Amino acid sequence: MADEKFPEIQGGGSLILAWQVRNKKVLVVGGGEVAAGRILNLLNADAKVILISPRDGLNPEVAYRIERGQVTYHDKLFEPSDLDDPAITMVMTAVDDPEASTRIWKLCKEKRIAANIADVPPECDFYFGSVHRDGPLQIMVSTNGNGPKMANIVRRRIAATLPPNIGEAIAKVGALRKKLRVLAPGDEQGPKRMKWYVLSRKLA
Amino acid sequence: MADEKFPEIQGGGSLILAWQVRNKKVLVVGGGEVAAGRILNLLNADAKVILISPRDGLNPEVAYRIERGQVTYHDKLFEPSDLDDPAITMVMTAVDDPEASTRIWKLCKEKRIAANIADVPPECDFYFGSVHRDGPLQIMVSTNGNGPKMANIVRRRIAATLPPNIGEAIAKVGALRKKLRVLAPGDEQGPKRMKWYVLSRKLA
Structure with missing residues (x-):
């Protein structure tokens, strides 16, 4: 059945958004x-x-x-x-x-x-919600009102299991993407495309 | 120094919010x-x-x-x-x-x-951002534009390390809190307070 291809609606959640309030x-x-x-x-x-x-x-x-x-x-x-x-x-x-x-x-x-x-x-x-921050990485935990203390527990647990350098790694990926955007402006690069560019730079 | 008591501002993040769009x-x-x-x-x-x-x-x-x-x-x-x-x-x-x-x-x-x-x-x-959902639990990962694919990787990693029954457990805590709110309306119960009520119910 074609119907089964698409995710079922779960309902009861929030729309979790990263609000841009810089200079606002x-x-x-x-x-x-x-x-x-x-x-x-x-x-x-x-x-x-x-x-x-x-x-x-x-x-x-x-x-x-x-x-x-x-x-x-x-x-x-x-x-x-x-x-x-x-x-x-x-x-x-x-x-x-x-x-x-x-x-x-x-x-x-x-x-x-x-x-x-x-x-x-x-x-x-x-x-x-309860937010973990590591440089450019932000992880927000919401229990949709079921248990704010549980949200804190889950957030701390997540923070403890992440590699300690993950924020830095993501910042590096961001810097690399920025460079690639200069090399290939207007290009929405996926990982394949990125690999190709990195490779082509190495080979050049 | 009194100054050191308070968290330093990190900047460069988003305001991550659980938007309530139910019936909107x-x-x-x-x-x-x-x-x-x-x-x-x-x-x-x-x-x-x-x-x-x-x-x-x-x-x-x-x-x-x-x-x-x-x-x-x-x-x-x-x-x-x-x-x-x-x-x-x-x-x-x-x-x-x-x-x-x-x-x-x-x-x-x-x-x-x-x-x-x-x-x-x-x-x-x-x-x-990249959102993991398990019942009432929602976890949102944002890299603040540094790497959407990285956000997906981090989200999958988090999902893999969470206990499989965490959503259900949070739903149970939520149901318990609701019951306690009926027992003690208007009371914003912390865990100590909750323990006290649970105990008093058991003893009764």
């Missing part, structure tokens, strides 16, 4: 421990982080990021006009005020800005 | 092999896929999805009015027409709709 403005509302984690994720992806939170009760890591000038900081409570900048591509809130959170979520949806309201799954366009 | 409309433009992959990802995440592509030259897997009613299909070329439905949350194009693609990208940006234009990295809000 992302608004973080809140300055606690959860916000600190969000900010770290964002800075590791080269986002321009705009942080809105009263200075009172700032998490030490968040305060450290502010001191170092790693985020653009506004010592204030959130106001709807904070979403007026059309360059804001994403909003993440982590505040202990469900009503304020819901208000922010609704404003984001009106403006079609992707948002994550911490601890309120129905008010999230996206969830976070 | 996602527009796919194009009906080739790349579109087939996009559609499978979307259906596995329970999205409502709207597919726009002339019937001529449809990939067999795409044709199979249409036949089975797994996508809402429009046998036509893309028109700007296809983006008018405010319920469309995401757009993915995979067509062999760079000019048409760029036009779609610009329209999406005007409307603040997240988009991925296949093979045009600067016209992508997000990239895909």
Whole structure:
């Protein structure tokens, strides 16, 4: 049967995507421990982080990021006009005020800005997972809400079984691909094609 | 030094997110092999896929999805009015027409709709990675553009080293957490707390 050639739909998963936030403005509302984690994720992806939170009760890591000038900081409570900048591509809130959170979520949806309201799954366009990072390599583990601690365990297990130099190796492959792109611009090279080029360079 | 307590920023990564597209409309433009992959990802995440592509030259897997009613299909070329439905949350194009693609990208940006234009990295809000799936567990490998084939190798390696029953185990943890949430509603239970409840049930 022709039908059996194609994968069956599993359902129940997420669409896991590598979001490109380099030099894009992302608004973080809140300055606690959860916000600190969000900010770290964002800075590791080269986002321009705009942080809105009263200075009172700032998490030490968040305060450290502010001191170092790693985020653009506004010592204030959130106001709807904070979403007026059309360059804001994403909003993440982590505040202990469900009503304020819901208000922010609704404003984001009106403006079609992707948002994550911490601890309120129905008010999230996206969830976070447990991420292992080694240079250009990123591995994200999601249990789709079944067990965040399990995600951490699986992530640590994966990290322990990977060759220690894998990130470096991938960076080298990337550099090689870049060189090949210069040699053969416009060419979408698969491994066969790459081998051919490498060989032809060696023989030349 | 207090500074050393906090992780250094690595930069150059992506923000890897588990996007929630369940019952949300996602527009796919194009009906080739790349579109087939996009559609499978979307259906596995329970999205409502709207597919726009002339019937001529449809990939067999795409044709199979249409036949089975797994996508809402429009046998036509893309028109700007296809983006008018405010319920469309995401757009993915995979067509062999760079000019048409760029036009779609610009329209999406005007409307603040997240988009991925296949093979045009600067016209992508997000990239895909290599994903391993086992029930509720999803593991996504990204090399941040350094080597898609390497991502596949790493993903297969990870899949081979995971315990074969890990997906099932995570589903069981999820079911247990759900039960505990009924026993202790509103409680964000960590493992200690969970142990306590399990123990108290056993003793009761």
